[in-house]
Amino acid sequence: MNTPALQVIDLTRSYGEGVGAVRALDGVDLGFARGTFTAVMGPSGSGKTTLLSCAAGLEPPTSGRVVVDDQDVTDQDEEHRTRLRRERIGFVFQGFHLLPYLTAEQNVGLPLRLADRRPDATRVRELLTRVGLADRAGHLPHALSGGQQQRVAIARALVTEPAVVLADEPTGALDSATAREVLGLLRSSVDDLSQTLVMVTHDPVAAAYADTVVFLVDGRVAGRMDRPTADAVAGQLAHLADLAVGGAA
Amino acid sequence: MTGLAWRSLRHRATASAATFVTVLLGTALMGSFATLAATARGPVSAADRDTLTTMGTVVGAWGALIVLSAVVSTVGITVTQREVEIGLLRTIGATPRQTGRLVRAETLLVAALASAGGAALAWLGGGVLLALLRNTGAVRESVSYSPGLAPVGTAVAVVLVSLVGSGLASRRATRGPASITPHEVRATxxxxxxxxxxxxxxxxxxxxxxxxxxxxxxxxxxxxxxxxxxxxxxxxxxxxxxxxxxxxxxxxxxxxxxxxxxxxxxxxxxxxxxxxxxxxxxxxxxxxxxxxxxxxxxxxxxxxxxxxxxxxxxxxxxxxxxxxxxxxxxxxxxxxxxxxxxxxxxxxxxxxxxxxxxxxxxxxxxxxxxxxxxxxxxxxxxxxxxxxxxxxxxxxxxxxxxxxxxxxxxxxxxxxxxxxxxxxxxxxxxxxxxxxxxxxxxxx
Incomplete structure (x- = not known):
């Protein structure tokens, strides 16, 4: 249990070639211990989303390694990376990404269906109860509010008991009250289920729900903060923004 | 509005192409038969007039029904696909009337271009049809091709029908409160x-x-x-x-x-x-x-x-x-x-x-x-x-x-x-x- 659930080693990702090349990630080393909640923060263009994409095997890194659950997945082919994504990684997206023609219950079971496994009805119900939507199991997404849709998406991310849940601005499309509910749910999945959670966000209030905040600037790790508070995170961010501007000048 | 419509069209080439091709071929099909009805009004014998009118109107009418329903359906699909965007336009202050006008302007652009091409094809197609009829002896050799304004009339009719189709669809799309919720992906x-x-x-x-x-x-x-x-x-x-x-x-x-x-x-x-x-x-x-x-x-x-x-x-x-x-x-x-x-x-x-x-x-x-x-x-x-x-x-x-x-x-x-x-x-x-x-x- 001592090895991290997710580890990236000297991770670099560049777009384009030659002088015009942009390094979205530039030698990032990070380990995410099991049962922890980490927020990844940084100004726009700092490489937060690229980090998630590479960690999830959505895009290959230019160099460096990605290790999920003790398994080096860097050089796997598309087929294996897809399997990795649906079995070892749970995703929560900013835009919810529920399939419009499946009910809440069916959306939760979808990752298992894609793996050609029949979802266990009791487990799906338990998860929906956990996110407070037991009575909405048969509803289609358009009959649910944004917050409810994101809660369904959280249940879906947990259904395979993944090694790590990656959340990309999960509260970006929600109002602040609904965002707090969703963040509370994410927090409780770490506390109650010992889930490992990595969340990209630009919101200091959201980051304050995490155990640790990692700051990225220009594709590099620019600091970390344990037991963050919203104010401390906001202060640090303002400082980093100055650094980024100073670096660019 | 026309400038916006033009840019918006280029942005969704596949959907526009679907409307374009349907209108083009639809006009060509309907128009070809319409030219026969027009030819019947020229100096031809009573029997030939009967044959040409029957072909032009009876056959043309059933063809028209197929073409028009296809046009309404295709235009409807392309408009329905834009509900998110229409919703977005409305949240930044476009009235239902303005968004309706945008959709109609877009449909008009595509349909007008396509039906103009279709009219040209109809003019050719009608000639081929008449030649076929002459060769098989259905009408006399002396019947001369006089399509008149039939291809143009058909083109105008198809454009009008396209506009009605997009009107129906955009009314559906702009009903209810402005929202960026993707209605189009809704299970309905x-x-x-x-x-x-x-x-x-x-x-x-x-x-x-x-x-x-x-x-x-x-x-x-x-x-x-x-x-x-x-x-x-x-x-x-x-x-x-x-x-x-x-x-x-x-x-x-x-x-x-x-x-x-x-x-x-x-x-x-x-x-x-x-x-x-x-x-x-x-x-x-x-x-x-x-x-x-x-x-x-x-x-x-x-x-x-x-x-x-x-x-x-x-x-x-x-x-x-x-x-x-x-x-x-x-x-x-x-x-x-x-x-x-x-x-x-x-x-x-x-x-x-x-x-x-x-x-x-x-x-x-x-x-x-x-x-x-x-x-x-x-x-x-x-x-x-x-x-x-x-x-x-x-x-x-x-x-x-x-x-x-x-x-x-x-x-x-x-x-x-x-x-x-x-x-x-x-x-x-x-x-x-x-x-x-x-x-x-x-x-x-």
């Missing part, structure tokens, strides 16, 4: 607006009446072609009636075709998508029904006629069956193009959703397989309904010509037409997937 329960039901009742009722008339009245007429005149087109008319009900039929029949979709995740997704978003795929189902029904019914009737024609009617037969073959050929080509087009528009529209499926861990193969499974379901439902619709023409004519309910020959023809329609639908799905380039590799 409101499948059949009243006008679809009314049109279906009208078309099916007409067919039932004419089938009875054929068996009880025109079957006993001295002219062996009276029966064909009353029942020849019924296969196509019933198909159009069923096409009006296609969203409802798709949802109803997606259960029974479930075994055809295969097993696994792809079949699971295809089943629920066909059932809960039947309106989207029904745009593909409708032309498959019409295509199958037109092919089977007309070819079967021509076959029955060849076997049972009384002596002394060979000249009539040549003209009439040439006409039949030309008409069915044009309609089948048109319906086939609509199938390919609509599928392309539907899949292009679902790119984002298919990308999400991939993000969630579906393999590229699963993503494609789910779309192909939907195509299989639509094809199966379409050819069965189309074959049933064709009975409305085949059975009354068979009875009238004393072959009974089952024709005496060509029983291989329906399976052949059905197989071709299935192949076409699957091809349409494959080419749509190839063209759509479902994106991979990025989180957003």
């Amino acid at each position: 329960t409101a499948l059949l607006p009243w006008w679809r039901i009314a049109a279906a009742v009208l078309l099916l009722g007409y067919s039932a009446t004419m089938a009875v008339v054929t068996i009880t009245v025109t079957a006993h007429d001295d002219d062996p072609y009276s029966a064909m005149a009353t029942c020849g087109q019924l296969g196509i008319v019933v198909a159009l009636g069923l096409a009006c009900l296609s969203p409802w039929l798709l949802r109803l029949l997606s259960g029974p075709v479930r075994p055809l979709l295969g097993s696994g995740a792809a079949a699971y997704l295809a089943t629920y998508n066909s059932r809960r978003r039947a309106r989207m795929l029904s745009g593909v189902l409708a032309p498959v029904i019409v295509l199958t029904a037109a092919g089977i019914s007309v070819f079967m009737i021509v076959g029955t006629d060849d076997r049972t024609r009384p002596a002394g009617f060979e000249d009539d037969a040549r003209t009439i069956n040439l006409l039949n073959n030309v008409v069915v050929g044009m309609m089948v080509v048109f319906a086939a193009v609509v199938v390919v087009n609509t599928f392309a528009a539907v899949v292009a529209h679902r790119r984002a959703e298919l990308h999400q499926l991939w993000l969630l861990g579906a393999t590229p193969h699963q993503v494609e397989a789910s779309v192909l499974a939907e195509a299989r379901g639509v094809a199966a439902i379409g050819v069965v309904l189309g074959a049933l619709a064709s009975l409305a023409a085949v059975v009354p004519f068979g009875v009238a010509r004393h072959e009974g309910v089952v024709p005496d020959g060509q029983l291989w023809l329906p399976p052949l037409v059905m197989a071709a329609a299935v192949a076409l639908t699957l091809f349409a799905a494959r080419s749509a997937l190839r063209r759509a380039h479902v994106p991979r590799g990025a989180l957003r």
